[in-house]
Amino acid sequence: MTKPELIKKLREMTQAGIMDVKKALDENNDDLEKAAEWLREKGIAKAAKKASAIAAEGITSIGVEGNKAVILEINSQTDFVAKNEMFLELASAIKAAILTAAPADLNACLQVKLPTGNTVEQACTELTSKIGEKIVLRRFQLVTKDENDTFGAYEHFNKKIAVLLVLANKVDPTIGKNVAMHAAAMAPKFMDRNSVDQVWLENESKILKEQTIAEGKPADKAEMIVKGRINKSIAEVCLTEQNFVIDPSKKINEYLKQNNTSLKAYYRYEVGEGIEKKVEDFAAEVASQMK
16 A cells, blocks of 8 residues: 555544554655554544543633642543543643743643643543543633732532632622632623623614514604613623622622722633533443444
């Protein structure tokens, strides 16, 4: 076989990526069987077979170091694996690496080296091979604050939701944690009116307008009614304008002002949000592999 034919054949056999396949062939003098075995030993072939699996479980987590903080989501296929010690250790290692290396985006983060010498991407592939489930770093946000500002953070006990805030001025961290807990429970879409997404606003306006017309409101009053309803909708989805869960007599912005602070940044991660989940039949998968 020619080299291109060998590459094609080995990819069909192992489902490994083209660069891994080329390296396997180079390392084994173009011996197809030895190259396939090399890929299996490295865990690459096994991990590649999981590449198309949907990983919608996992954890969210926050790390803080001085004036830097990171919030991330790392996924697995099942909640059981998300509680695995190796999985949790990997998440901690990635957090520490992000705080040190400060990668610009996810692609850059995947190439960051961990203390083991592996990149983040290689470590996820290796753990996928060991555990037998797809492991993937889905997203992260590195946040920096001024020396005189304060981080507010909250991780839910099951690690399914995490909230990271930046508050103006040096204040009691409990204030930030209280607001972060509120955000975890109430899931505001935006920090304040200035951060409302234009696409969301246009869609909400369209829906409310259609509802108002369907109710048979007079045309001369419909526009004013729609404006009022939009204003109410915005207040419901903006963190600063929500009624504070701990003290419903106050809005969040009132609680913050009372404590000589304001909100400068807001990030809320929930495991699997936006991922179309697939019901996996792991018993059938295992049975098929035993044939």
